[in-house]
């Protein structure tokens with residue numbers, strides 16, 4: 414066997430001219446097979462295919478090379494998961510997840526979204542990726558790019574639109590695994606929009622995928638709060654840290670008279686956080702612009718209007734927590 418040496422071997426030089434410093438070694442065995450170790454860390458599947466094709470072209474034509482074999486290696490990336498959970502449906506968890514992810518991306522975090530809500534996957538609509546199916550590469554799903562710079566994979570992309578997802582536990586858990594362990598490339602933070610409640614997907618999430626932290630979203634109503642406590646319990650029992658609680662749809666600013674009112678009550682989530690000894694991260698107002706923007710597939714956090722500000726503050730608090738400080742109140 415011949416092991417090529419950097420600088421001295423024309424074969425190594427040819428490989429480097431095709432794939433640069435990503436070429437780690439080139440070994441040619443007695444049968445003329447060139448075995449090339451290629452570092453593909455952070456390359457998306459298309460860039461990786463490209464690098465492999467260039468290598469085959471550059472090395473394959475060399476005298477003495479009958480076959481090119483490429484062994485792709487990648488550094489294992491510690492991808493952290495941020496679970497966004499609620500006890501009850503309809504409290505705005507998906508809207509918040511989309512806005513949080515967009516705000517994190519705008520602040521420079523390499524973030525992707527996993528829509529794990531099997532009962533009502535809404536991220537494809539919120540992130541303007543409706544009707545797009547992900548393809549697989551090397552048996553791993555390739556996330557869909559979105560106009561907001563946040564790639565996405567959703568349970569909704571794995572089934573026909575408008576078909577109720579009636580999966581049993583193991584199927585849902587398997588699907589979650591496909592979404593989380595997809596070809597995320599350089600993404601280092603996954604915002605996971607969890608289904609409401611405490612079912613199989615949630616259990617698999619906390620036991621198998623071990624989120625770095627969880628955000629609990631609730632509206633101020635008592636019923637939503639009671640369910641939120643159950644969701645908190647699930648994370649706490651599993652030893653997943655809760656970053657804090659967020660009160661959504663709190664305080665309504667009337668567009669006609671300008672007066673603020675509290676249609677769903679006030680202060681309940683903050684009190685629940687205090688009772689549980691958990692941080693309260695703040696209130697996100699009930700704002701028609703948030704709803705309209707969500708419907709249009711352009712989360713408000715993609716813009717710079719006053720309606721975006723609470724989401725940018727939330728993203729800053731979450732980043733601070735992820736970087737190992739307690740999240741400050743927004």
Ligand SMILES: Nc1ncnc2c1ncn2[C@@H]1O[C@H](COP(=O)(O)OP(=O)(O)OP(=O)(O)O)[C@@H](O)[C@H]1O
Nearest residue numbers: 502503504505506507508533698699700703704707
């Ligand atoms: N702060 C807000 N102001 C105004 N409307 C909001 C706000 N947050 C969410 N909404 C709206 O409330 C509705 C429910 O929100 P969303 O779908 O995000 O809730 P969810 O908790 O994810 O529900 P589900 O679990 O059923 O998917 C949507 O129409 C959304 O646009």
